[in-house]
Every structure is written in structure tokens, then in C-alpha cells.
Amino acid sequence: MGDCGETEQGAYLDSLLNLESLRQSLVRQEDTIIFSLIERSRYPINSRLYDQSAAPSLLRFFLEESEAVQAKAGRYTSPEENAFFPDSLPHPMLPPPKHKPVLHPSGACININDKIISHYLETLVPLVATKGDDGNYAATAATDLACLQALSRRIHFGKFVAEVKFRDSPQDYTPAILAKDKEGLMKLLTFESVEEAIKKRVEKKAMVFGQDVGLQENGSRYKVKPALVSQMYGDWLIPLTKFVQVEYLLRRLD
Amino acid sequence: MGDCGETEQGAYLDSLLNLESLRQSLVRQEDTIIFSLIERSRYPINSRLYDQSAAPSLLRFFLEESEAVQAKAGRYTSPEENAFFPDSLPHPMLPPPKHKPVLHPSGACININDKIISHYLETLVPLVATKGDDGNYAATAATDLACLQALSRRIHFGKFVAEVKFRDSPQDYTPAILAKDKEGLMKLLTFESVEEAIKKRVEKKAMVFGQDVGLQENGSRYKVKPALVSQMYGDWLIPLTKFVQVEYLLRRLD
Numbered sequence: 097m098g099d100c101g102e103t104e105q106g107a108y109l110d111s112l113l114n115l116e117s118l119r120q121s122l123v124r125q126e127d128t129i130i131f132s133l134i135e136r137s138r139y140p141i142n143s144r145l146y147d148q149s150a151a152p153s154l155l156r157f158f159l160e161e162s163e164a165v166q167a168k169a170g171r172y173t174s175p176e177e178n179a180f181f182p183d184s185l186p187h188p189m190l191p192p193p194k195h196k197p198v199l200h201p202s203g204a205c206i207n208i209n210d211k212i213i214s215h216y217l218e219t220l221v222p223l224v225a226t227k228g229d230d231g232n233y234a235a236t237a238a239t240d241l242a243c244l245q246a247l248s249r250r251i252h253f254g255k256f257v258a259e260v261k262f263r264d265s266p267q268d269y270t271p272a273i274l275a276k277d278k279e280g281l282m283k284l285l286t287f288e289s290v291e292e293a294i295k296k297r298v299e300k301k302a303m304v305f306g307q308d309v310g311l312q313e314n315g316s317r318y319k320v321k322p323a324l325v326s327q328m329y330g331d332w333l334i335p336l337t338k339f340v341q342v343e344y345l346l347r348r349l350d
Numbered sequence: 351m352g353d354c355g356e357t358e359q360g361a362y363l364d365s366l367l368n369l370e371s372l373r374q375s376l377v378r379q380e381d382t383i384i385f386s387l388i389e390r391s392r393y394p395i396n397s398r399l400y401d402q403s404a405a406p407s408l409l410r411f412f413l414e415e416s417e418a419v420q421a422k423a424g425r426y427t428s429p430e431e432n433a434f435f436p437d438s439l440p441h442p443m444l445p446p447p448k449h450k451p452v453l454h455p456s457g458a459c460i461n462i463n464d465k466i467i468s469h470y471l472e473t474l475v476p477l478v479a480t481k482g483d484d485g486n487y488a489a490t491a492a493t494d495l496a497c498l499q500a501l502s503r504r505i506h507f508g509k510f511v512a513e514v515k516f517r518d519s520p521q522d523y524t525p526a527i528l529a530k531d532k533e534g535l536m537k538l539l540t541f542e543s544v545e546e547a548i549k550k551r552v553e554k555k556a557m558v559f560g561q562d563v564g565l566q567e568n569g570s571r572y573k574v575k576p577a578l579v580s581q582m583y584g585d586w587l588i589p590l591t592k593f594v595q596v597e598y599l600l601r602r603l604d
Contacts, residue, residue, distance in 0.1 A: 104394075105485035124392065127563075131385040138378065140358075144444075154423060154443070161419040169412045171488035189408070190398075193485050231359035231447050234425030242496070293565060301563045309381075309555045311547060 105193055112175065112198050112256050113263070125250045126298050130305050132243040133224050134319045139236040140228030146217060155217075156181075158237040159244070175199055178252050180209045180244065199255055203344035206255060208336065212248050215332060216240075223324055251333060254340030261285070261341075262348055273349050281342045291334055299326035359447055366429065366452050366510050367517070379504045380552050384559050386496040387478050388573045393490040394482030400471060409471075410435075412491040413498070429453055432506050434463045434498065453509055457598035460509060462590065466502050469586060470494075477578055505587060508594030515539070515595075516602050527603050535596045545588055553580035 111117035145155050152160075160181045163171075167185040171177050173192035179185055197204065220243075262269050272280040302322035365371035399409050406414075414435045417425075421439040425431050427446035433439055451458065474497070516523050526534040556576035 104483050108484035108486070128389060128392070131389065131559075135382060135385065138382070157443070158419065158423050161422070162416065165412065165415040165419060166488045166492065168415070169408060169488035169491055171492075174486055174489070176486075177489070189411070190487070229358050230362035232362070232428055232430075233444070234420045234423035235428070235431070237423055238420065238425075238496075238499075242492075245492075297563065297565055300565070304561070304563050305385075305559055307558070309551065309558050311551055311554070 106195060109175075109195055109198055113260055115257075115260050115264070118253065118256055118260060122250065122253060123297075125246065125253070126294075126301055127305070129243075129246045129250060130298065130301050130320070130325060132239065132246045133220070133325070134306050136221070136236075136239040136243050137224050137226075137319050139225060139232055139239065140230055141221060141225045142229050142231075142233055142236045144229060145233045145236055145240075146221075154233055155237050155240060158234070159241060162241055175204060175255075176249055176253070177245075178207045178209055178248055180213060180248070182207065199259055200344075200348050200350075202347040202350040203255055203258070206252070206340060206343050206347075208251065208340060208343075209244075209248055211336065212251060213244060216244055216247065219332075220328065224320055247333065251336045252340055254337040255344045257337075258285075258341040258344040258348070262345060269345055270349070273345055276346060278342055278346070281345050282338060285338050285341050291330065294334065295326045295330045298329050299323065301325070360449060363429075363449055363452055367514055369511075369514050369518070372507065372510055372514060376504065376507060377551075379500065379507070380548075380555055381559070383497075383500045383504060384552065384555050384574070384579060386493065386500045387474070387579070388560050390475070390490075390493040390497050391478050391480075391573050393479060393486055393493065394484055395475060395479045396483050396485075396487055396490045398483060399487045399490055399494075400475075408487055409491050409494060412488070413495060416495055429458065429509075430503055430507070431499075432461045432463055432502055434467060434502070436461065453513055454598075454602050454604075456601040456604040457509055457512070460506070460594060460597050460601075462505065462594060462597075463498075463502055465590065466505060467498060470498055470501065473586075474582065478574055501587065505590045506594055508591040509598045511591075512539075512595040512598040512602070516599060523599055524603070527599055530600060532596055532600070535599050536592060539592050539595050545584065548588065549580045549584045552583050553577065555579070 111121075146153050148156075163179050163181055164186055166172070167179070168187070168189050170188040170190050170192065172179055172182070172185060173188055175198050221240075268284060269281065271277075272284065299322040302320055302325040303318060306319040306322070308317060308319075365375075400407050402410075417433050417435055418440055420426070421433070422441070422443050424442040424444050424446065426433055426436070426439060427442055429452050475494075522538060523535065525531075526538065553576045556574055556579040557572060560573040560576070562571060562573075
């Protein structure tokens, strides 16, 4: 199995440097993000999970311990994954895959998970979950972990997108990078029609995946508001992804 | 918050003894099961995760350690949850909720997760995942955990269904229980038209949730075969749920 596995893993890593496979992955990740938000909506807010009066919160405990388990299983050897609490992760049990780094080293370590978790807890959870407390804290925390990891993976994908765009036409980006011109880079990375198409598509996905599917046709009650998902993408997720891209490019010539 | 929280948790527990809320929960759990299978299908089989040649497998390590974290967060204080490796779980950090047990004690501890994990690994994974190995073992294991927990919750829900049915008409079940008549109990619990409706509904859900949603209409390529989901329900999941119901009822007069 060994050799064959290595080659296939190489193909997987190559796919992270191909604009069309990145696009497909981003589209597929939309499903994951929407599924995870729908799953979070099964539980009420359960605010005791987030209570920091006896700091740290139960959620924080849960995330740190879960990341430790996943680190041992090798999650953070993948360039796609960024831990929320990266400071004291245990080593993976299996030797990490040997391959040429996909990303430029100084940009690879960009991690804006602190921004992601704040927005998720302060803004998204109260919009997605109903008021109340059913006591199912561990099950709720597991859905929070899934949401956070899906959002984090999507947003940090900006690193791969930036790397590929830079490799495709370094001459377009180099002057702005050298001038540390964040605004100029942001302009180069912004395609309004593409962003509008994404917002429309995720709204449609939230309608499709969040409907009550029965044997009869039914009205339009959605588990997570489609407009909320579209707005989350437009106001927060796409801008943060572009923020990651700009930060990555700024370090690309280090 | 305390008192109010307790009351709401009471309402949640009451809902586990109400046939209409159980039905709604089972319908909602279909979405969770299908989402989780679709998420598993994002990764190839990744058989190194299941390799027991250096026993135990990486998956087993991952499941045991994840269950330990979830146990500390209180997952297994809920009568809905049954651990895959229940023998050495740590205690929950928060005091478990004080409430009258929902289930009859000798039936409450029924746990057929060994059957569930065998079928999942031997039959479902090879049907849902494509051949290959992309090295993303930890991410794959996380999707396995989600599938296993969703299937386990659904199948062990048979305990609540059996409890409610028994409470509603003990006279119908008592003779068969006293006679240890498994076949007779199975007959009392079987409603073919209901089972057919479930199979049709989950097939439809797999079509809806597993389609590629784009801005244009597209052909019918599904991430997990709808017929597979319907067959899984008909041949395995519904029979196992009824097995749990029969086992529960046999102990109901202990």
C-alpha cells in the first residue's frame, strides 16, 4: 500500500495548487458549512457551554481537548488545517507525510482563527440557534467544533488561492507586494460578479439543504435562514478569505 | 439561569416520552445521518485509518479518545447517547442533570454499538467512499465519528419508542413479554406501510441533500447514492431499531 498511498497523497497535494480543483473544493466546502450550521440549529443556544465565569468555558475545554486528539491523529500535518489552540498540540502518532511544502513558509503559518471563533460565538450562534437550554452541551459542542473547523478551512483556503494566483502571474502582484499596498492587492483579488454568484449559490444551497423534505410538497420553512448564509458569506466569510489572501501575498516574497 | 434551565431540560426529557416528538426527532435525525454520510464521501476509503496490523487501529484510538473528551463534557449523561467504548469513560465535569430516569433501568443500558460499528466499517464505508488514500486520516476519522454517532443515536432511539408504546398500551405487550415471544413482539412493532414511507423519504432526502446545487439546473449526480440510503434503512437500520425495541420490551417487566 505504502508507495501507492504516497503517490495518491501527492496527487491530493497537487490539487491544492490547481485553480480549478481549488474552486471545486470551495464549492464543496459550501455544502459542509451549511450542513454544519443546520446541525448546530438542532440545539438551542445552551449558553452554559460558553459561560466563562468559571473560566475557561466548557466549549474551550472541549475544543482544546478535541484538537489534541485530532493532532495525534495527524490533522494538523495537512496544510488545509489550522488549529484554534495551536500552542500546545501533541505530536502526530504517524510520521507526517514527506512532501514539498505546498505553501510559501512565511505565509503558511497565517492563522486568524481568533477572529473566526469570536464572530462565530458572538454573531452566528445567536442567529442560528433558538433561545433556550436543553442540557445537551457535549452534543452542541460537537456541532460547534464542526462549524468552526468548516469555516476555518474555508477561510484559510485563501492561502492556496493566493499562492496559485501568484504563481500564475507574479508580475501582476509583485509591485503591490513590494509597495506593501494592501488596498492595491485587495483590488487585484476582488471580482464582484464572482462574489455575487457565490452569495446566490449559498443562499440556494441553504434553501435546498435546510428544507423539510417530506413525501408531500411543503411550504418554505428553512432550518437556517438562507439570507443569513448569503449575508454571512458576503459580509464576513469572503472578506476574511481575501484578508488571508492579502496577508499571504504580503509575505510571499520574504 | 439555573432554575429556568432545569425546567427546559425537563421539557426536553419529557419530549423523549411523547410519540409525536419522537417521530419528529427521528425524521430530523434522517437529515443528520444523510449529511454525515455525504461528508464521509468527501474522503476516499483511506484504509490505513482502519489498519489493525499494529492494533488497535488509528480509528479506534480516535474514537476512544474522542469519546473520553465528550464524556468529560457530559455527553453520556443523556439517555439518547450510547458510547462505542463505554468501559473506561471519564466522569463528566459538570454534575449530571437530576431527573427521573426516562427509561426502565434494565433496558436503558442496552448497547448494540458493536453491531453498528462492524456494519459501518465493513459495508457502509466501502459503498460511500471511493477507493484511494489521500492521507487525510484525522479529517476522515472525524466524519466516521459523526456517522457512527448519528447511526447509533437513531438505532438506540428504539428504547424510547418501545417505552412509549409500552406505556400507551401495556396490555398489548405484556403477554408477549411474559412469554419471551420475540417474534410476537416484532410483529406488534412492525408497520410495513410506515417503513415503506421512511425508505421513500430518506431516498428523496439523499437526492435533495446530495445533489450539486449550482445556479443552473444540473443533471442527477448524487454524492451518496439515494438507493443506498433507502436500502440501508430497509435492510439494516430499521431492523436494528426494532431489535433494540424487542430487547427493551423483553426487559420491561424486570
